[in-house]
Amino acid sequence: MIPARYGSKRFPGKPLALLKGKPVIQWVYEAASKSRYLERIIVATEDVRIMRAVWNFGGEAMLTSKKLESGTDRVAEVSKRMVADIIVNIQGDEPLISPKTIDSVIGPLQRDKRLLMATAATPLKKESAEDSPNIVKVVIDKFENALYFSRSSIPFYRNDSGGGVLLQHCGLYAYRKDFLLKFAKWKQTSLEVAESLEQLRALEHGIRIRVVLVSQRSIGVDTKEDLERVKKLL
Numbered sequence: 001m002i003p004a005r006y007g008s009k010r011f012p013g014k015p016l017a018l019l020k021g022k023p024v025i026q027w028v029y030e031a032a033s034k035s036r037y038l039e040r041i042i043v044a045t046e047d048v049r050i051m052r053a054v055w056n057f058g059g060e061a062m063l064t065s066k067k068l069e070s071g072t073d074r075v076a077e078v079s080k081r082m083v084a085d086i087i088v089n090i091q092g093d094e095p096l097i098s099p100k101t102i103d104s105v106i107g108p109l110q111r112d113k114r115l116l117m118a119t120a121a122t123p124l125k126k127e128s129a130e131d132s133p134n135i136v137k138v139v140i141d142k143f144e145n146a147l148y149f150s151r152s153s154i155p156f157y158r159n160d161s162g163g164g165v166l167l168q169h170c171g172l173y174a175y176r177k178d179f180l181l182k183f184a185k186w187k188q189t190s191l192e193v194a195e196s197l198e199q200l201r202a203l204e205h206g207i208r209i210r211v212v213l214v215s216q217r218s219i220g221v222d223t224k225e226d227l228e229r230v231k232k233l234l
Helices: 024-032 048-056 071-079 099-111 177-185 190-195 199-204 224-233
Strands: 002-004 043-045 061-063 086-090 117-123 137-140 146-150 167-176 210-213
Touching (some): 002 024, 024 099, 048 061, 167 210, 190 199
Parallel strands (some): 002 043
Antiparallel strands (some): 117 167, 137 167
């Protein structure tokens, strides 16, 4: 499931912004179609323009309510109509997403039937990005489960000799369908509101989130400057 919203405050219409002649949402869709595990790919959107664009390149899209507050809510709404065990939430503004990363996040749920949710992270290499609130950091335990997500730099290395690698969270999730529908009904939690990170809602309810470490780094297109960065990389 690829949630895509037209009404972004920082970059309205970004799913339809062109990259080498193709809209951003098409790059995401085509990357997802290369996954070994996904059986069906659907764009969940509140806007007819995005739905038509997806139809034009041969993809599948469904309209959702305009009242929904998040991409996860859109994914959950469409998932109600699906027969599926695992639902994967792929951000609609990441044209460089790797199909290997998608498969890596699905893997833990296939192997462990008790696991309800998984995501991905990659080493954060640029020191200048450590303090950016736009880059979400995550710390994990010895079993690669998330301990906490934050827009701040975590963990804080008090001594220079601590020398660890910060992990940047990748905004990609796989859920058991039944859990996703339940999660979407839970009220926002205090930490979720404080950090503006909805995955904290799961942690505050005691849910394990498996974090898969990947090497492929994606770039979210949140601004026109981001779009230009992706154009250069392509």
